[in-house]
Amino acid sequence: xGDRVLRLAAVELCNEIIDNRYKAPEIIDYLCxxxxxxxxxxxxxxxxHKDDPEVKGKSRQLANAYEYSIGKLYYEDKVKAIATAREDxxxxxxxQDQYYVKKEA
Numbered sequence: 124x125g126d127r128v129l130r131l132a133a134v135e136l137c138n139e140i141i142d143n144r145y146k147a148p149e150i151i152d153y154l155c156x157x158x159x160x161x162x163x164x165x166x167x168x169x170x171x172h173k174d175d176p177e178v179k180g181k182s183r184q185l186a187n188a189y190e191y192s193i194g195k196l197y198y199e200d201k202v203k204a205i206a207t208a209r210e211d212x213x214x215x216x217x218x219q220d221q222y223y224v225k226k227e228a
Contacts (some may be wrong), residue, residue, distance in 0.1 A: 125194030130155050132208035136216070154212050160186035162222045163211050 133154040137147040153159065159183035171184035172191055197204035215222060 124158045125190030128197050129208045157186040164189035
């Protein structure tokens with residue numbers, strides 16, 4: 124459920140910030156990728172769900188944790204879940220350089 128809520132939030136966000144409607148599907152797909160969800164989860168300091176099998180990789184586990192947290196919020200308060208997802212995606216889109224900062228050696 125969380126991934127569908129996040130996709131809806133990405134569509135709403137793109138409707139507001141993207142002038143070129145032909146580019147919107149590409150941006151929506153990017154924002155709804157496991158990589159982006161994993162980065163957002165890492166920034167929010169989420170941990171992988173205890174029942175998630177560890178064979179998928181750390182980024183995928185974090186993406187699952189983020190989707191789970193949004194899905195859980197959706198069952199409690201639908202409007203708040205969509206607003207939270209939209210805020211998270213907007214923050215990521217506006218601050219992508221912060222998410223991709225590499226650690227200094």
